[in-house]
Ligand code: C2E
Ligand code: MG
Ligand code: MG
């Protein structure tokens with residue numbers, strides 16, 4: 309009886325593994341095809357200065373225009389892409405698209421800086437910096453036109469390797485930003501050592517600013533912390549004019565969010581820039 313139970317248990321287990329791996333396999337196949345069939349889209353969301361003038365900036369966000377499922381948001385495939393390592397190809401695709409966009413004469417004169425999200429897998433790829441150098445060379449675009457966004461948790465996965473990689477990327481001329489700041493566990497001592505230029509306050513705190521004083525206090529402390537460390541600070545998830553004004557009063561440097569603009573296809577971003585003058 310025990311043997312039989314074990315067997316049926318094992319069978320059930322096998323079946324579930326099988327079905328999930330079959331599903332994963334097809335998602336991986338689909339993702340690979342998505343690149344070949346040009347189903348991925350570059351979206352851009354503006355990042356605006358809250359005090360005076362500074363160069364124009366935007367964050368690059370991927371979308372998947374799936375032939376059957378419609379527009380698939382990144383949270384439905386990025387975590388999977390990270391697990392399988394496919395995200396490294398996706399990152400290169402993204403850099404390629406952004407480099408092409410930046411190489412247009414209109415952008416060259418505007419001095420646009422675009423933020424690109426990197427994952428842990430990218431940080432642990434010893435060839436990343438060479439691959440990016442070759443890609444930028446090919447398009448005639450400068451590393452300083454890019455800001456690389458890395459989450460605290462991606463850094464803390466393997467802090468020593470991440471630090472080495474960030475030093476290299478920074479020497480290469482890339483600006484560096486800590487994304488979703490406040491949601492991970494990075495130690496402040498560590499943060500101080502990294503060649504980081506910007507902290508990006510996670511949208512959960514920014515969106516909560518008008519509800520309770522806790523989130524507002526976290527946002528205020530993060531702005532002060534960033535400034536004390538000599539870093540620029542950006543708030544993401546700015547959905548209302550009220551929050552935008554509070555951030556301005558708190559001396560936050562830049563804002564990004566639906567109140568300013570939703571992420572939009574690169575072509576629409578061009579029109580948006582023109583309307584801003
Ligand atoms: P993230 O890097 O923190 O990007 C900000 C997310 O907040 C984006 O979601 C953006 O659309 C959303 N957002 C911006 N303003 C607002 C707002 O006012 N309210 C609300 N509720 N949301 C706002 P999105 O585009 O769905 O991307 C989600 C996450 O997927 C990103 O978070 C990033 O971690 C990842 N991701 C997106 N594109 C890429 C990519 O090309 N490569 C990698 N590795 N990850 C990416
Ligand atoms: Mg980001
Ligand atoms: Mg973020």
Ligand code: MG
Pocket residue numbers: 488510511
């Ligand atoms: Mg986020």
